[in-house]
Structures are given as C-alpha cells and as structure tokens.
Amino acid sequence: MARWESDAAQRLQYAAMTLFMTRGYDDVTVAEITERAGLTKRSFFNHFTDKREVLFAGAQQFQAAVVDHLAATDEALVPLEAAVAALTRAGQGLASYGDSAKARRDLIASSIELQERNLVKMASLATALAEVLQTRGTPIRTATFAARTAVTVFTVAYDDWADNTTEDFSAVMQRTLTDFRLAVGSPEGQPHAG
C-alpha cells in the first residue's frame, strides 16, 4: 500500500474514533468522518466497505499474523495450546494501540451492529485457525473446537487487557486460559489428549 493511501486510512480511522467517542457510534455519519479527515466519501469507501469497518481495519492483518504464527508454531504443542500461542504472539502487536483499545472495546459494546461485525471477524479468525490446525494433521472436529476455544479465550483476554494495556498481553492470555480450563473442568497441568 502506498504511503499516502495508508495515511488516508489512518486519518479516517482517527477522525472516526474521535467522533464516535464524543457523540457515540450511531449518530456519526460517514460524511462527518470524511469531512473531519479532510477527505472525500469516495476515499472513505476506497478504504472501508461501510462505517463499521473503520473499527475493524486491523482485523485482516491480525488474522494473517495469527495464521503465520500458528503455521510456525512448535508441532509438539497440542492444538489448543498452539492456537493460543499464535493468538498471544499476534496479540502482542496490539500493545501499540495503547489506550484506544479500551475506547474501541467500549464502542463495540455500545452498538449491536458493531457487536455483530465483531462476531463475524472472530468467527472468521476461528475458521482460519481451524484450517491451519488441519494442515498440521489435527482432525477437523478437534481443530474446530480448539480454534473456537482459543478465540473465545482471546476475546475475553482482550477485553480484560483493554482495561490495563500496560500489562503483558501474554500474561493475560495465560491467566484467561487457566480460567477457561477451570470453568470447563480441565485443570491446568494434567495430561492433555491431543
């Protein structure tokens, strides 16, 4: 992507976040976002398919990073741990968002249509993880459950981490995985069936 294109996308994202945080997601129009960013509506729709997407601009790169990490993960790890490790490594890149993580999380929670889009992105992420696990030799059923579980752990961990973005994301993920194991009756430290 050329430098000016990336700048335009970032200006649009920044303008959108500022307006959403001030006036709420629902009341802000695409025209207002582009006006604030000093760009045209056409420019907006070159970068984002709709108003919702401006809050999910990083989702595709994030998913690509997770897939790359998983493909490179130690083959000896059981599927759930491999998927969690890949999400953890990709998630550490989110630290650069800093305080906007909390604002973004709260915006998503404030709007049904943003929650819907978030569900779609997380489902897509789980499907992508399950596909990579299958290429590692994991049966489809195990891959599906491990991938969906890892994404559930990630979403809960991310929402926690957004409250305190100075904390190491890896530590939040491990704590959340432990919480998950306790919740579904799989105490940490016991042998895993793989």
Next chain:
Amino acid sequence: MARWESDAAQRLQYAAMTLFMTRGYDDVTVAEITERAGLTKRSFFNHFTDKREVLFAGAQQFQAAVVDHLAATDEALVPLEAAVAALTRAGQGLASYGDSAKARRDLIASSIELQERNLVKMASLATALAEVLQTRGTPIRTATFAARTAVTVFTVAYDDWADNTTEDFSAVMQRTLTDFRLAVGSPEGQPHAG
C-alpha cells in the same frame, strides 16, 4: 398469538423455505415469499423484521426454553454440564422439524448474511445462559466460558444431527461434548473444577 397469526407465520416460513431451497436464499425476494404464501408484504413484516428472520423464527422460543430448562436444572451439576443439559432438553424439541433441519443448515451455510444472523442468535443464547448460571451462583467468568462452550457444542451437534434427524439429539450432544473435552484436553470422567 391468535390462531390466524400463527398460521400466517407458518405459511410465510413454508413458502420461504420452498423458494430458498429451489432458487437459493439470495435470489428470492420478500415479495415473492408473500405472493406464494397468499399474503401481503405488510403481513410479512408484522412477523419478521427482515428476510433473514424467517429462518430464525424459532430462535426466541428456543432460547426461552433453554433458559427455563437451565433454571430448573439440578444445582449439583457443574456449570458446563448444566448448560449442556438445558440445551439438550430444548434441542429435543427440534426433532419436530425433521428433514427441514438439514435444508435450513445448508441454507445458512450458503449465505454470509445468514451466517451472521446465526452468529448473533448463538451469541445471544450464550449471554442468556451465562446470566442464568450467574443467578445459580456461578462467577461471571466461569459462567461466560461454560455458556459459550455449551453453545459451541450445541452448534456442532446440531449440524451433525441435521444429517440424521432420526438419531436421538441427546446422544449427539453427549458424543459432541466428549469430542470437545478431548479436543481441549479435558478427558471425560475425571473430576471437574466447578
């Protein structure tokens, strides 16, 4: 709901399913559904907020049934098993759909917008289950994980069961729960942390 209202909703659902199965979900309009059912567009929108909802007409009643079953479930069951038991009992009512379960599943898989609506319904179901678990004294984190896991098990089991609706839904749920436990490293039969 008055008898004639229920009949209208059922006629619209039947007409919609018939058209969707013949020509695909995307190509069928609400006008065509209402024409086939011998009703007006106004009648359609009295029953369904949009074209997608015609395939999710039972979701609200299903969720209500699951919540009722969970509230009445043995307090001694750990959260995940209680949630799975409630989904199993409510799911047995789905047997009346018979062969249309497979057609419905395949229609949902064929359309991104139907997949999105399905994700929203399943997320709503998980939220409702987590709330009931909390009223039983389960901490919020455990309730969230148990509810989301139970719904994941249910969605996988339902897709399996749709291929063979003469099979006992309860047996499919138990088998799927076992698959889940193996996938995430929690073999059946060991003590659960609650």
